[in-house]
Amino acid sequence: MSSVKVNIPHIGKPRIVILGAGFGGLTLARKMAKSGYQVVLIDRNNYHQFQPLFYQVAMAGLEPSSISFPLRKVFRKNKNVFIRITTVTKVDTSSKQIYTTLGILSYDHLVIGIGADTNFFGNEDIAKNALPMKSVSEALYLRNEILNDYERALSTIDYHDRQELIDIVIVGGGPTGVEVAGALAEMKKFIIPKEYSEIDYGEIDIYLLQGGSRLLPGMSEVASEKAKKFLTGLGVIVKTNTRVTSVKNKRVYTKTGEEIPARKVIWAAGICANKLEGLNDDVIVNGRRIKVNGYSQVQGYEDIYAIGDVAAMISEENPYGHPQVAQVAIQQAKNLANNFNAKLKNKPMTEFEYKDLGSMATIGKNKAVVDLPRLKFQGFFAWLVWLVVHLFALIGTKNKLLVFFNWLLNYFTYDQSLRLIIRPFKRKIKD
Ligand SMILES: Cc1cc2nc3c(=O)[nH]c(=O)nc-3n(C[C@H](O)[C@H](O)[C@H](O)COP(=O)(O)OP(=O)(O)OC[C@H]3O[C@@H](n4cnc5c(N)ncnc54)[C@H](O)[C@@H]3O)c2cc1C
Known part of the structure:
Protein backbone atom coordinates (compact mmCIF):
# COMPACT_ATOMS: atom_id res chain seq x y z
CA MET A 1 0.00 0.00 0.00
CA ASN A 119 -20.90 -14.84 -2.81
CA PHE A 120 -19.54 -18.38 -2.97
CA PHE A 121 -20.54 -18.92 0.66
CA GLY A 122 -16.97 -19.87 1.61
CA ASN A 123 -16.95 -22.92 -0.67
CA GLU A 124 -13.49 -23.02 -2.29
CA ASP A 125 -14.40 -25.58 -4.94
CA ILE A 126 -17.31 -23.49 -6.12
CA ALA A 127 -15.19 -20.30 -6.09
CA LYS A 128 -12.50 -22.06 -8.13
CA ASN A 129 -14.67 -23.87 -10.65
CA ALA A 130 -17.87 -21.88 -11.14
CA LEU A 131 -18.15 -18.80 -13.36
CA PRO A 132 -19.41 -15.58 -11.75
CA MET A 133 -20.91 -12.66 -13.67
CA LYS A 134 -20.30 -9.56 -11.58
CA SER A 135 -18.27 -7.45 -14.01
CA VAL A 136 -18.03 -6.79 -17.74
CA SER A 137 -14.75 -8.71 -17.83
CA GLU A 138 -16.36 -11.77 -16.19
CA ALA A 139 -19.24 -11.57 -18.67
CA LEU A 140 -16.72 -11.49 -21.55
CA TYR A 141 -14.81 -14.42 -20.06
CA LEU A 142 -18.05 -16.39 -19.91
CA ARG A 143 -18.77 -15.55 -23.56
CA ASN A 144 -15.33 -16.91 -24.53
CA GLU A 145 -15.81 -20.07 -22.49
CA ILE A 146 -19.19 -20.84 -24.04
CA LEU A 147 -17.99 -20.28 -27.60
CA ASN A 148 -14.70 -22.09 -27.01
CA ASP A 149 -16.48 -25.14 -25.70
CA TYR A 150 -18.81 -25.29 -28.70
CA GLU A 151 -15.74 -25.16 -30.94
CA ARG A 152 -14.09 -27.98 -28.98
CA ALA A 153 -17.29 -30.02 -28.99
CA LEU A 154 -17.22 -30.13 -32.81
CA SER A 155 -14.05 -32.22 -32.71
CA THR A 156 -14.95 -34.32 -29.69
CA ILE A 157 -16.05 -37.84 -30.57
CA ASP A 158 -16.85 -39.28 -27.14
CA TYR A 159 -20.48 -38.59 -26.18
CA HIS A 160 -19.77 -37.96 -22.48
CA ASP A 161 -16.83 -35.66 -23.15
CA ARG A 162 -19.00 -33.74 -25.61
CA GLN A 163 -21.81 -33.42 -23.08
CA GLU A 164 -19.43 -31.81 -20.59
CA LEU A 165 -18.57 -29.21 -23.18
CA ILE A 166 -22.05 -28.35 -24.41
CA ASP A 167 -24.21 -28.67 -21.30
CA ILE A 168 -24.48 -25.61 -19.06
CA VAL A 169 -25.64 -25.40 -15.46
CA ILE A 170 -26.87 -22.12 -14.01
CA VAL A 171 -27.06 -21.94 -10.24
CA GLY A 172 -29.47 -19.41 -8.75
CA GLY A 173 -33.05 -18.75 -9.82
CA GLY A 174 -33.14 -14.99 -9.24
CA PRO A 175 -33.49 -12.51 -12.14
CA THR A 176 -29.90 -13.08 -13.35
CA GLY A 177 -30.21 -16.89 -13.44
CA VAL A 178 -33.59 -16.72 -15.14
CA GLU A 179 -32.41 -14.22 -17.76
CA VAL A 180 -29.21 -16.16 -18.52
CA ALA A 181 -31.17 -19.43 -18.84
CA GLY A 182 -33.64 -17.84 -21.26
CA ALA A 183 -30.87 -16.37 -23.41
CA LEU A 184 -28.92 -19.64 -23.51
CA ALA A 185 -32.04 -21.57 -24.48
CA GLU A 186 -32.56 -19.22 -27.40
CA MET A 187 -28.93 -19.53 -28.43
CA LYS A 188 -29.38 -23.31 -28.46
CA LYS A 189 -32.54 -23.08 -30.53
CA PHE A 190 -31.67 -20.42 -33.05
CA ILE A 191 -27.88 -20.09 -33.29
CA ILE A 192 -26.49 -23.59 -32.81
CA PRO A 193 -28.44 -25.18 -35.71
CA LYS A 194 -27.22 -22.41 -38.05
CA GLU A 195 -23.59 -22.02 -37.00
CA TYR A 196 -22.69 -25.30 -35.32
CA SER A 197 -24.86 -27.60 -37.42
CA GLU A 198 -22.51 -30.54 -36.73
CA ILE A 199 -23.64 -30.45 -33.09
CA ASP A 200 -26.98 -32.10 -32.46
CA TYR A 201 -28.62 -29.23 -30.60
CA GLY A 202 -31.04 -31.66 -28.99
CA GLU A 203 -28.03 -32.96 -27.04
CA ILE A 204 -27.47 -29.61 -25.33
CA ASP A 205 -28.93 -29.50 -21.83
CA ILE A 206 -29.40 -26.23 -19.97
CA TYR A 207 -30.10 -26.61 -16.26
CA LEU A 208 -31.35 -23.94 -13.91
CA LEU A 209 -30.91 -25.00 -10.28
CA GLN A 210 -32.65 -23.08 -7.53
CA GLY A 211 -32.12 -23.78 -3.82
CA GLY A 212 -35.53 -22.40 -2.81
CA SER A 213 -38.97 -23.63 -3.69
CA ARG A 214 -39.60 -21.17 -6.51
CA LEU A 215 -37.84 -19.06 -9.13
CA LEU A 216 -37.68 -15.26 -8.68
CA PRO A 217 -38.32 -15.38 -4.93
CA GLY A 218 -38.29 -11.57 -4.76
CA MET A 219 -41.27 -11.36 -7.11
CA SER A 220 -44.90 -12.48 -6.94
CA GLU A 221 -45.96 -16.14 -7.05
CA VAL A 222 -47.57 -15.61 -10.42
CA ALA A 223 -44.31 -14.17 -11.84
CA SER A 224 -42.41 -17.22 -10.50
CA GLU A 225 -44.85 -19.67 -12.04
CA LYS A 226 -44.90 -17.92 -15.40
CA ALA A 227 -41.10 -17.64 -15.48
CA LYS A 228 -40.86 -21.39 -14.89
CA LYS A 229 -43.44 -22.08 -17.58
CA PHE A 230 -41.68 -19.83 -20.12
CA LEU A 231 -38.31 -21.42 -19.39
CA THR A 232 -39.50 -25.01 -19.57
CA GLY A 233 -41.25 -24.06 -22.81
CA LEU A 234 -37.83 -23.06 -24.14
CA GLY A 235 -36.40 -26.43 -23.10
CA VAL A 236 -34.60 -25.37 -19.89
CA ILE A 237 -34.48 -28.05 -17.18
CA VAL A 238 -35.64 -26.16 -14.08
CA LYS A 239 -35.00 -27.79 -10.70
CA THR A 240 -36.24 -26.06 -7.57
CA ASN A 241 -35.39 -27.16 -3.99
CA THR A 242 -32.01 -28.16 -5.38
CA ARG A 243 -29.13 -26.79 -3.37
CA VAL A 244 -25.65 -27.06 -4.90
CA THR A 245 -23.03 -28.34 -2.47
CA SER A 246 -19.97 -28.46 -4.70
CA VAL A 247 -18.63 -27.85 -8.18
CA LYS A 248 -15.57 -29.91 -9.07
CA ASN A 249 -14.21 -32.52 -11.49
CA LYS A 250 -16.43 -31.01 -14.21
CA ARG A 251 -19.51 -31.90 -12.17
CA VAL A 252 -22.14 -30.18 -10.10
CA TYR A 253 -23.08 -31.91 -6.85
CA THR A 254 -26.40 -31.23 -5.15
CA LYS A 255 -27.71 -31.81 -1.63
CA THR A 256 -30.31 -34.15 -3.10
CA GLY A 257 -27.46 -36.42 -4.24
CA GLU A 258 -27.49 -35.56 -7.93
CA GLU A 259 -24.33 -35.27 -10.04
CA ILE A 260 -24.66 -33.21 -13.20
CA PRO A 261 -21.73 -33.30 -15.63
CA ALA A 262 -20.85 -29.83 -16.95
CA ARG A 263 -17.67 -27.85 -17.49
CA LYS A 264 -19.51 -24.54 -17.36
CA VAL A 265 -21.36 -23.68 -14.19
CA ILE A 266 -22.66 -20.13 -14.01
CA TRP A 267 -22.90 -18.96 -10.40
CA ALA A 268 -25.74 -16.50 -9.83
CA ALA A 269 -26.68 -17.69 -6.36
CA GLY A 270 -25.89 -14.75 -4.15
CA LYS A 345 -27.96 25.74 4.21
CA ASN A 346 -28.20 24.61 7.86
CA LYS A 347 -31.47 22.88 7.09
CA PRO A 348 -32.46 19.53 8.62
CA MET A 349 -31.77 16.28 6.79
CA THR A 350 -34.62 14.09 5.49
CA GLU A 351 -34.91 10.39 6.21
CA PHE A 352 -34.80 8.00 3.27
CA GLU A 353 -38.05 6.49 2.07
CA TYR A 354 -37.90 3.82 -0.60
CA LYS A 355 -40.40 4.02 -3.44
CA ASP A 356 -40.69 0.54 -4.88
CA LEU A 357 -41.13 1.02 -8.63
CA GLY A 358 -41.53 -2.72 -9.23
CA SER A 359 -39.35 -5.50 -10.55
CA MET A 360 -39.06 -7.44 -13.77
CA ALA A 361 -37.16 -10.19 -15.53
CA THR A 362 -37.04 -11.17 -19.17
CA ILE A 363 -37.13 -14.71 -20.50
CA GLY A 364 -35.78 -14.91 -24.01
CA LYS A 365 -36.74 -12.52 -26.71
CA ASN A 366 -40.48 -12.27 -26.47
CA LYS A 367 -41.44 -12.80 -22.89
CA ALA A 368 -40.97 -11.19 -19.50
CA VAL A 369 -42.60 -11.01 -16.11
CA VAL A 370 -43.34 -7.62 -14.56
CA ASP A 371 -44.52 -6.86 -11.02
CA LEU A 372 -45.55 -3.23 -10.59
CA PRO A 373 -46.88 -2.02 -7.23
CA ARG A 374 -50.48 -2.25 -8.44
CA LEU A 375 -50.27 -4.42 -11.52
CA LYS A 376 -48.66 -7.71 -12.45
CA PHE A 377 -48.42 -8.90 -16.01
CA GLN A 378 -46.42 -11.36 -18.08
CA GLY A 379 -45.74 -12.21 -21.70
CA PHE A 380 -45.06 -10.07 -24.76
CA PHE A 381 -46.30 -6.74 -23.41
CA ALA A 382 -44.22 -7.29 -20.26
CA TRP A 383 -41.21 -7.88 -22.49
CA LEU A 384 -41.84 -4.56 -24.30
CA VAL A 385 -42.00 -2.79 -20.93
CA TRP A 386 -38.74 -4.49 -19.85
CA LEU A 387 -37.13 -3.30 -23.10
CA VAL A 388 -38.16 0.33 -22.72
CA VAL A 389 -37.23 0.51 -19.02
CA HIS A 390 -33.74 -0.91 -19.61
CA LEU A 391 -33.12 1.22 -22.68
CA PHE A 392 -33.97 4.43 -20.85
CA ALA A 393 -31.94 3.43 -17.78
CA LEU A 394 -28.74 3.20 -19.85
CA ILE A 395 -26.38 6.16 -19.68
CA GLY A 396 -25.60 8.10 -22.84
CA THR A 397 -27.50 8.53 -26.09
CA LYS A 398 -24.88 6.55 -28.03
CA ASN A 399 -25.29 3.54 -25.74
CA LYS A 400 -29.08 3.74 -25.98
CA LEU A 401 -28.89 3.82 -29.78
CA LEU A 402 -26.32 0.99 -29.95
CA VAL A 403 -28.39 -1.26 -27.71
CA PHE A 404 -31.63 -0.40 -29.49
CA PHE A 405 -30.07 -1.15 -32.88
CA ASN A 406 -28.67 -4.48 -31.63
CA TRP A 407 -32.00 -5.53 -30.15
CA LEU A 408 -33.88 -4.56 -33.29
CA LEU A 409 -31.51 -6.52 -35.52
CA ASN A 410 -31.55 -9.48 -33.19
CA TYR A 411 -35.34 -9.47 -32.99
CA PHE A 412 -35.85 -9.77 -36.73
CA THR A 413 -32.83 -11.88 -37.69
CA TYR A 414 -32.33 -13.93 -34.49
CA ASP A 415 -28.72 -13.15 -35.13
CA GLN A 416 -25.83 -11.05 -33.89
CA SER A 417 -22.32 -10.94 -35.17
CA LEU A 418 -20.61 -10.73 -31.78
CA ARG A 419 -19.64 -14.33 -31.35
CA LEU A 420 -15.93 -13.61 -31.36
CA ILE A 421 -13.55 -15.55 -29.15
CA ILE A 422 -11.05 -12.91 -28.08
CA ARG A 423 -8.06 -14.18 -26.16
CA PRO A 424 -4.39 -13.23 -25.84
CA PHE A 425 -2.11 -14.75 -28.43
CA LYS A 426 1.12 -16.24 -27.07
CA ARG A 427 3.98 -15.17 -29.30
CA LYS A 428 7.02 -17.44 -29.72
CA ILE A 429 10.17 -15.42 -29.03
CA LYS A 430 12.56 -18.16 -30.22
CA ASP A 431 11.96 -20.96 -32.69
C1 LIG B 1 -25.79 -9.72 -13.42
C2 LIG B 1 -26.59 -8.72 -12.61
C3 LIG B 1 -27.86 -8.36 -13.00
C4 LIG B 1 -28.60 -7.43 -12.26
N1 LIG B 1 -29.85 -7.08 -12.70
C5 LIG B 1 -30.53 -6.14 -12.03
C6 LIG B 1 -31.80 -5.70 -12.51
O1 LIG B 1 -32.31 -6.20 -13.51
N2 LIG B 1 -32.45 -4.72 -11.80
C7 LIG B 1 -31.90 -4.15 -10.68
O2 LIG B 1 -32.50 -3.24 -10.11
N3 LIG B 1 -30.72 -4.56 -10.21
C8 LIG B 1 -30.03 -5.52 -10.86
N4 LIG B 1 -28.81 -5.92 -10.39
C9 LIG B 1 -28.32 -5.34 -9.14
C10 LIG B 1 -27.77 -3.94 -9.34
O3 LIG B 1 -26.86 -3.95 -10.41
C11 LIG B 1 -27.13 -3.46 -8.06
O4 LIG B 1 -28.12 -3.45 -7.05
C12 LIG B 1 -26.54 -2.08 -8.22
O5 LIG B 1 -25.50 -2.10 -9.17
C13 LIG B 1 -26.03 -1.56 -6.89
O6 LIG B 1 -25.47 -0.30 -7.07
P1 LIG B 1 -24.26 0.19 -6.16
O7 LIG B 1 -23.98 1.59 -6.56
O8 LIG B 1 -24.53 -0.09 -4.75
O9 LIG B 1 -23.03 -0.75 -6.55
P2 LIG B 1 -22.42 -1.09 -7.96
O10 LIG B 1 -23.28 -0.64 -9.07
O11 LIG B 1 -22.04 -2.52 -7.89
O12 LIG B 1 -21.11 -0.20 -8.00
C14 LIG B 1 -20.02 -0.40 -7.17
C15 LIG B 1 -18.82 0.28 -7.78
O13 LIG B 1 -17.75 0.25 -6.85
C16 LIG B 1 -16.55 -0.09 -7.50
N5 LIG B 1 -15.69 -0.72 -6.51
C17 LIG B 1 -15.94 -1.83 -5.79
N6 LIG B 1 -14.95 -2.07 -4.91
C18 LIG B 1 -14.06 -1.08 -5.07
C19 LIG B 1 -12.82 -0.77 -4.45
N7 LIG B 1 -12.32 -1.49 -3.45
N8 LIG B 1 -12.16 0.33 -4.88
C20 LIG B 1 -12.64 1.11 -5.87
N9 LIG B 1 -13.82 0.86 -6.49
C21 LIG B 1 -14.51 -0.21 -6.09
C22 LIG B 1 -16.96 -1.02 -8.63
O14 LIG B 1 -16.04 -1.01 -9.68
C23 LIG B 1 -18.31 -0.41 -9.05
O15 LIG B 1 -18.16 0.53 -10.06
C24 LIG B 1 -28.04 -6.85 -11.11
C25 LIG B 1 -26.76 -7.21 -10.71
C26 LIG B 1 -26.04 -8.13 -11.45
C27 LIG B 1 -24.64 -8.51 -11.02
Missing part, protein backbone atom coordinates in the same frame (compact mmCIF):
# COMPACT_ATOMS: atom_id res chain seq x y z
CA SER A 2 1.45 3.36 -1.00
CA SER A 3 1.87 6.06 1.67
CA VAL A 4 2.16 8.93 -0.83
CA LYS A 5 -0.59 11.51 -0.90
CA VAL A 6 -2.89 11.40 -3.90
CA ASN A 7 -2.55 14.72 -5.68
CA ILE A 8 -5.92 16.47 -5.68
CA PRO A 9 -6.02 20.28 -5.31
CA HIS A 10 -7.99 21.76 -2.44
CA ILE A 11 -10.47 24.23 -3.93
CA GLY A 12 -11.77 25.85 -0.75
CA LYS A 13 -14.93 23.72 -0.55
CA PRO A 14 -15.68 20.84 1.81
CA ARG A 15 -14.63 17.60 0.13
CA ILE A 16 -16.96 14.64 -0.41
CA VAL A 17 -15.08 11.50 -1.39
CA ILE A 18 -17.33 8.95 -3.10
CA LEU A 19 -16.07 5.37 -3.23
CA GLY A 20 -17.51 3.53 -6.23
CA ALA A 21 -19.08 4.83 -9.44
CA GLY A 22 -21.91 2.33 -9.57
CA PHE A 23 -25.59 3.21 -9.64
CA GLY A 24 -25.35 4.89 -6.22
CA GLY A 25 -21.95 6.62 -6.43
CA LEU A 26 -22.44 7.88 -9.96
CA THR A 27 -25.92 9.27 -9.25
CA LEU A 28 -24.59 11.08 -6.18
CA ALA A 29 -21.57 12.52 -8.03
CA ARG A 30 -23.81 13.79 -10.83
CA LYS A 31 -26.21 15.40 -8.33
CA MET A 32 -23.32 17.05 -6.43
CA ALA A 33 -21.33 18.10 -9.53
CA LYS A 34 -22.47 21.73 -9.36
CA SER A 35 -22.84 21.96 -5.58
CA GLY A 36 -20.91 23.84 -2.90
CA TYR A 37 -18.78 20.73 -2.32
CA GLN A 38 -15.67 19.41 -4.00
CA VAL A 39 -16.47 15.92 -5.31
CA VAL A 40 -13.81 13.22 -5.56
CA LEU A 41 -15.09 10.11 -7.31
CA ILE A 42 -13.06 6.93 -6.96
CA ASP A 43 -13.48 3.64 -8.81
CA ARG A 44 -11.18 0.80 -9.76
CA ASN A 45 -12.54 1.00 -13.32
CA ASN A 46 -12.61 4.10 -15.48
CA TYR A 47 -16.17 3.32 -16.51
CA HIS A 48 -19.61 2.76 -15.02
CA GLN A 49 -21.07 -0.69 -15.67
CA PHE A 50 -24.74 -1.39 -16.34
CA GLN A 51 -25.00 -4.71 -14.52
CA PRO A 52 -28.57 -5.68 -15.50
CA LEU A 53 -27.37 -6.28 -19.08
CA PHE A 54 -24.18 -8.24 -18.29
CA TYR A 55 -25.92 -11.42 -19.32
CA GLN A 56 -26.43 -10.08 -22.84
CA VAL A 57 -22.66 -9.48 -23.15
CA ALA A 58 -22.04 -13.03 -21.92
CA MET A 59 -24.52 -14.39 -24.48
CA ALA A 60 -22.87 -12.40 -27.30
CA GLY A 61 -25.93 -10.19 -27.70
CA LEU A 62 -24.30 -6.86 -26.84
CA GLU A 63 -20.82 -5.37 -27.04
CA PRO A 64 -19.26 -4.53 -23.64
CA SER A 65 -18.84 -0.90 -24.74
CA SER A 66 -22.59 -0.44 -25.14
CA ILE A 67 -23.23 -1.12 -21.45
CA SER A 68 -20.12 0.59 -20.04
CA PHE A 69 -19.79 4.34 -19.82
CA PRO A 70 -16.45 6.20 -19.38
CA LEU A 71 -16.52 8.29 -16.19
CA ARG A 72 -14.46 11.16 -17.58
CA LYS A 73 -17.00 11.60 -20.36
CA VAL A 74 -19.84 11.99 -17.85
CA PHE A 75 -18.01 14.76 -15.99
CA ARG A 76 -16.06 16.43 -18.78
CA LYS A 77 -17.87 19.75 -18.14
CA ASN A 78 -17.68 19.59 -14.32
CA LYS A 79 -14.48 21.12 -12.96
CA ASN A 80 -15.77 20.43 -9.45
CA VAL A 81 -15.51 16.65 -9.90
CA PHE A 82 -12.12 14.95 -9.57
CA ILE A 83 -11.89 11.34 -10.72
CA ARG A 84 -9.23 8.89 -9.59
CA ILE A 85 -9.02 5.33 -10.90
CA THR A 86 -7.72 3.22 -8.06
CA THR A 87 -8.74 0.49 -5.61
CA VAL A 88 -9.71 1.57 -2.10
CA THR A 89 -8.56 -0.75 0.64
CA LYS A 90 -9.03 0.96 3.98
CA VAL A 91 -10.42 3.95 5.80
CA ASP A 92 -8.73 5.62 8.78
CA THR A 93 -11.68 7.22 10.51
CA SER A 94 -9.60 9.13 13.10
CA SER A 95 -7.41 10.98 10.57
CA LYS A 96 -10.26 11.09 8.00
CA GLN A 97 -8.18 9.48 5.27
CA ILE A 98 -8.70 6.64 2.85
CA TYR A 99 -6.00 4.30 1.61
CA THR A 100 -5.89 3.42 -2.07
CA THR A 101 -3.46 1.73 -4.42
CA LEU A 102 -2.51 5.24 -5.63
CA GLY A 103 -1.89 6.58 -2.13
CA ILE A 104 -3.65 8.33 0.74
CA LEU A 105 -6.47 10.79 0.35
CA SER A 106 -8.27 12.97 2.92
CA TYR A 107 -12.01 13.59 3.13
CA ASP A 108 -14.46 15.81 4.93
CA HIS A 109 -17.36 13.49 4.13
CA LEU A 110 -16.97 9.92 2.92
CA VAL A 111 -19.62 8.02 0.96
CA ILE A 112 -19.13 4.27 0.56
CA GLY A 113 -20.83 2.92 -2.57
CA ILE A 114 -18.55 0.02 -3.48
CA GLY A 115 -21.39 -2.43 -4.11
CA ALA A 116 -21.20 -6.18 -3.81
CA ASP A 117 -19.38 -9.17 -5.26
CA THR A 118 -20.32 -12.79 -5.95
CA ILE A 271 -23.87 -11.65 -3.41
CA CYS A 272 -21.83 -10.31 -0.54
CA ALA A 273 -20.91 -6.65 0.01
CA ASN A 274 -17.39 -5.59 -1.00
CA LYS A 275 -14.95 -5.22 1.85
CA LEU A 276 -13.54 -1.97 3.24
CA GLU A 277 -11.29 -2.20 6.26
CA GLY A 278 -11.20 0.32 9.08
CA LEU A 279 -14.80 0.56 10.27
CA ASN A 280 -15.88 -0.71 13.69
CA ASP A 281 -16.77 -4.41 13.62
CA ASP A 282 -20.24 -3.80 15.02
CA VAL A 283 -21.36 -1.92 11.90
CA ILE A 284 -20.76 -4.95 9.67
CA VAL A 285 -23.98 -6.98 9.51
CA ASN A 286 -25.53 -9.70 7.33
CA GLY A 287 -23.89 -10.24 3.93
CA ARG A 288 -21.01 -7.97 5.09
CA ARG A 289 -23.28 -4.96 4.60
CA ILE A 290 -22.62 -1.74 6.55
CA LYS A 291 -25.29 -0.70 9.01
CA VAL A 292 -26.62 2.81 8.36
CA ASN A 293 -29.36 4.97 9.84
CA GLY A 294 -32.25 6.50 7.92
CA TYR A 295 -29.95 9.26 6.59
CA SER A 296 -27.47 6.69 5.19
CA GLN A 297 -24.98 7.60 7.94
CA VAL A 298 -22.85 4.67 9.05
CA GLN A 299 -23.76 3.82 12.62
CA GLY A 300 -21.45 5.66 15.02
CA TYR A 301 -19.91 8.01 12.43
CA GLU A 302 -21.10 11.57 11.69
CA ASP A 303 -19.18 12.00 8.43
CA ILE A 304 -19.30 8.54 6.83
CA TYR A 305 -22.20 7.33 4.74
CA ALA A 306 -22.97 4.13 2.83
CA ILE A 307 -25.45 3.68 -0.01
CA GLY A 308 -26.65 0.93 -2.36
CA ASP A 309 -25.74 -2.76 -2.17
CA VAL A 310 -23.07 -2.21 0.48
CA ALA A 311 -25.49 -0.52 2.92
CA ALA A 312 -28.01 -2.10 5.29
CA MET A 313 -30.65 0.40 6.38
CA ILE A 314 -32.33 -1.81 8.92
CA SER A 315 -35.85 -1.01 10.10
CA GLU A 316 -38.96 -2.84 11.23
CA GLU A 317 -40.17 -2.86 7.66
CA ASN A 318 -36.78 -4.01 6.31
CA PRO A 319 -35.16 -6.17 9.02
CA TYR A 320 -32.33 -7.19 6.63
CA GLY A 321 -32.04 -3.86 4.82
CA HIS A 322 -33.50 -2.93 1.45
CA PRO A 323 -33.27 -5.25 -1.57
CA GLN A 324 -29.91 -4.99 -3.33
CA VAL A 325 -31.20 -3.50 -6.55
CA ALA A 326 -30.34 -0.48 -8.68
CA GLN A 327 -33.37 1.61 -7.67
CA VAL A 328 -32.45 1.49 -3.98
CA ALA A 329 -28.90 2.69 -4.75
CA ILE A 330 -30.18 5.49 -7.02
CA GLN A 331 -32.87 6.68 -4.61
CA GLN A 332 -30.51 6.61 -1.61
CA ALA A 333 -27.98 8.64 -3.62
CA LYS A 334 -30.61 11.25 -4.49
CA ASN A 335 -31.75 11.52 -0.89
CA LEU A 336 -28.16 11.89 0.31
CA ALA A 337 -27.46 14.61 -2.28
CA ASN A 338 -30.47 16.57 -1.01
CA ASN A 339 -29.22 16.13 2.56
CA PHE A 340 -25.70 17.34 1.70
CA ASN A 341 -27.21 20.44 0.11
CA ALA A 342 -29.51 20.94 3.11
CA LYS A 343 -26.46 20.74 5.43
CA LEU A 344 -24.82 23.67 3.63
